[in-house]
Amino acid sequence: MRLRPCICFCWFACVVLVGLASPSWSAGQETSSNQSYRVPRTPDGQPDLQGFWSNQTFTPLERPEGVTSAFYTEEELAAREGRVAVRESAQTEPGTIPDVHYDFTQFGLDRSQAARAQNLRTALIVDPPDGRLPPVNASGRRQAEIREAEQALLGGRWDSAEANQLDDRCIMMRGVGPPMLNSGYNANYHIVQGPGQVMILSEMIHDARVIPLEGHSNPPDSFNQWIGLSRGRWDGETLVVETTNFNGKNPLQGSGQRMRVTERFTRVADDVIRYQFTVDDPGTWDQPWSAEMPMQKTRGPLFEFACHEGNYGLYNTLVGARLEEQQAAEASLQPK
Amino acid sequence: MRTRVFLINFVTASVMATAAAFAQTGDYLAPRAPDGNPDLNGIWQTIGSAHWDVEPHSAGPSVVRELGALSAVPGGLGVVGGGAIPYRPEALAQRNENRTNRLERDPAIKCYLPGVPRGMYMPFPVQIIQSQEHIMILHEFAGAVRTVYMEDQVDAPADSWMGWSNGHWDGETLVIDTTGFNGQTWFDRSGNFHSDQLHVVERITPRSPETLSYEVTIEDPGIFTRPWTMSMPLYRRVDENVRVLEFRCVEFVEDLIYGHLRKQPDGENR
């Protein structure tokens, strides 16, 4: 069957206005409008968070320089996101690094084509009130030095598979967390609730967090995982998830093994979950910090993201790097 | 008199109806999950040596000399109905070649997703989370995930390692129909394999509070002369605080897969 395209022409102005979801709740307008919303229940009486959700966003983690208020007006947000869209959508120049890549928009992977909840906040961080991370303490600086030294031992980025980033190695991506930050694209989650268990599956890399709701005591300090160990409970309509026992190998803004993450999931509208989180890591910061981002209902499926299995890119890059070195070595041996 | 006849008939009919329900599952009728269906929620694991070889096999030596008895193969009476997998002759030759070269060829050694049904009988726990619309099967091994679509069912949009699963209830049995495989997984560590035309039907039935019966029908006409079956129990993990843990094995195999591409200090590369 031949692909049958139809062609629709749209203007840039539409990108921002129409590209946004039309959610029934908006971060920044969290007053009486959502208090009338009654969260549906699962058959066993849990507040129902089930479905497919996207946390794609234009909102940065920290408040941009020069911005002082916690919220944009709708007009300011539209203008700002429009400028970001224009800047990011400029045609890449041949021969530049951004041009050496498939085009995200051709595969629908750009942010404008993703389900996004409107977020009037100027930053995801809500505490400290200036919307910026607290300063890293002495222990955190020491931690960073150790990490840099360890990374330096691995040599250049293309010297080995292990010297690469966690996403290039297909070990994990930042959408799983916790906390769950938007992963750049495919920023999607599938939530399924069973009796006493909540599963949050993040699309990349088919990472299923299972959060037990009862009967799990504090795990031993000597046991840790990349995503830590999570335990949950219902606080009214809000799912509260505590996670500890991180292995520290996937730092969040420099965090370490003592990090404790508390997440709160509240369905504030049929199509929006309010996702809040607090990071408490005395080994890195002297005060906890908190952020929030809305999750917008989207559609499935979350097709199998078998990353490691299909990771030809890493293999090809290492082959290419070794070939370049070999060619350079041979060239240097040529008589002048 | 008429009332007595009515009552006798009523009681008889009730007993027969209940017996019919029991007869499907033996003596056991599982509690209902919140969705009203038999409750499969829990953490389950098989016991035995099917993950080594699904066919009957004697105990045998390890392919990794240094691990000695610890990676030698335990014996098994087989989980395949009728004993042997009905391979076509050329496919049997392929299986034997796989077996001879299994250290190089077994995809699970490289932490690739285990496929279906192999993931169900690996020596790692499997968690079932059951809702009306989706039943999730979550594997500890490589964090493999299967989504069983119970509603709004479609064909596989593309091929994958764990296939595309559509499910429905047949009385007390969950029937899972899976296609859309990429043909790159094995059935066990002994080279038993299939193509991308694999079609798997699983039947999962509670048989006691702590066990499920797990029956599988395999079809792949280009590889096998006829459909064939596997059967084994799944045992509930009853340890206190049991949970599926991380087995994020990619970092355990990077040296195996990419080690030969590592930059050598003297600039000489293999």
Add this chain to the structure above:
Amino acid sequence: MRTKIACVFIGFGVLLMVTPVSTHHAFSAEFDIDKPLNLTGKLVKWEMINPHSWFHIDIEGDDGTTVTWQIEGGSPNELIRNGVTKNSLDIGIELTIEGYYAKDGTPKGVGRNFLLADGERLFLGGSAPPAVPAAR
């Protein structure tokens, strides 16, 4: 079951950098910024895999021999949500690839643009949003 793509959107040919810069650096280590390619051939297979899909394309060389090239594209997951399946692209359709050659010396490249025979962009063409709001 066949599915059809509803629309191919063409806006301003816009491109959005959505992944961290590190991913672009990884691509520019895998593919050669100094060796742009422009190839036309027939589709043998579209491997709808992650983290990036691969188009296998038969390209006839100047010497008349045909070589199957592998061209890297994007994750198919959002396209699948848009109704694209393994049956969406006919085997044998003509594709033109604009991109860059791989550094590993094999017939391989990355596709900056994939174009159909009539010059239309394959799949989606711009950041213009779908006809329905993004809240799906």
